[in-house]
Amino acid sequence: MKKLSIIIPVYNEAKTIHLILQKVINITLLENTSFEVIIVDDCSTDTTIEAVNNFIQQHSNQQILFLKHTVNKGKGAALHTGFKAAQGDYIIVQDADLEYDPNEYNILLKPMLDGVADVVYGSRFMGGNAHRILFFWHTIGNKFLTFLSNMFTNLNLTDMETCYKLFNAKILKSIVLKEKRFGFEPEVTAKIARVKGIRIYEVGISYYGRTYEEGKKINWKDGVHAIYCILKYGALRF
Known part of the structure; x- marks a missing residue:
């Protein structure tokens, strides 16, 4: 029996946390x-x-474990805490809002369980799944960050910034991660790309995005920091 560890970083999500938790515990893997x-x-x-x-x-x-930070450290730091506590063979990140559908875990798990993948990214920009229409410039920003990341990693991802990243737990835990806030995405992508023999796959997923009025937190400053992280960690390849 293989086990999936679902890591949910939470910050001020009182309106939606019970809804996403209900979705998570209702999944059939x-x-x-x-x-x-x-x-x-x-x-x-x-x-x-x-x-x-x-x-x-x-x-x-x-089987729910609830951990708490006594000071605000950022999403990346919350993920680091969750990764250390994870007991599963596989680890996936789940945001506490309702933008991603836990019913699609199996889409990411299949290449892993088939023995062909070590890491699987869920792309919002490929496949025929539902995708809420929202911000033009966010889409351009995401595609630019993915393009820039790909230049340094030599990967051909379509969605580096996606929340849904499924990892072989042993590989993820072997990587030293430093970014404590939204720099986690480019940092982990750059570092897994350097793992010898790594097999990275990408699958299409749905995306039920939310507006800032509905609680979206990421902003242009996080985009600038992502560029910094791509350059910082990507440059280590050269």
Whole structure:
């Protein structure tokens, strides 16, 4: 029996955290695959902690681990905490909002379980799945960051910034990650690309994006920092 560790970094997501957790525990994974859920709260200032505790109490039969930061450190730092605690054979990142559908884990898992992949990215820009129409400049920004990242990694990804990244746990834990905020995506991509013999796949997924009024947090400053991280970690190849 293989196990999937689902890492959920959380910061001020009281409105949606119970909804995404319900979606996660309702998933049916491919045969002979179980899962654990690891929630890492990054010092939320709303009622997120209360909402998570209530959910865990109501679903005590589920394998859910709730970890908390006493100071706000950033998404990357929350992921580092979750990765260290993960006990599964595979690790996937799940945002606490409703932009990504946990029912699509199996799409990412299949190449891994088939023994052909070590890392699988879920792309919002390929395949025929549902994709909410939102911000033109965000799309241009994402494609530019992916293009720039590909230049340094020599990969041909279509969506480097995607949340859905599925890793072989041993490989992920062998990598030293430093970025504590939104620089995680370009850093982990640059570093896994340097793993000898790594097999990276990409599959199409749905995307139910949200507006800033609905709680979206990432902004242009994070995009600038992503460029910095691509140059910083990508340059190590040369």
